[in-house]
Amino acid sequence: AQSVTQLGSHVSVSEGALVLLRCNYSSSVPPYLFWYVQYPNQGLQLLLKYTSAATLVKGINGFEAEFKKSETSFHLTKPSAHMSDAAEYFCAVSGDWTGANNLFFGTGTRLTVIP
């Protein structure tokens, strides 16, 4: 079975500050891990994904995430927050994609960027 836990339902950072959104996963098989972003009243957009090719994954809009098996973590970071980063972020995990590739989502973290 797969699941993810996102620590912190709300995170506030100042513009220009480091963004760190935390995600820990649980998986009985080698996981695929994803970060999605949702802007107000919109659908989900893929930021980045880990598929075992490299532990440090770079995504769109300057975001990156590092897969740490020993810590079962996949935290999302961005060196310098921009006002346009304000959104809700979801971590997700899947396992055996050949069956159905079902995604299991965390409860989300709402990021606020303070001018």
Next chain:
Amino acid sequence: NAGVTQTPKFRVLKTGQSMTLLCAQDMNHEYMYWYRQDPGMGLRLIHYSVGEGTTAKGEVPDGYNVSRLKKQNFLLGLESAAPSQTSVYFCASFPGRASGGPQLDTQYFGPGTRLTVL
């Protein structure tokens, strides 16, 4: 390509009414999914389909039915709506086995349907 589209965008129902949400994709994807999104709970899988004519239950299937009569369409039905079904519903699709997996592709999400049941 329009990608994944959902109809309608908004709907208000009274308790006990029925309705069908339509999801359509023009990417020839094998797998399709219906999720609901509720505050503080993320997205939860309702039903999914791994091919035309097939459906399966997800995490929260009660009160919903689905059909996949055509490969490009995935319908979500509420036979007797309840206030607990007030939510935002998202449809998604994934290429399937021929894609090579998440290494090469991902789930594509529709824009959502906001449903209110009074």
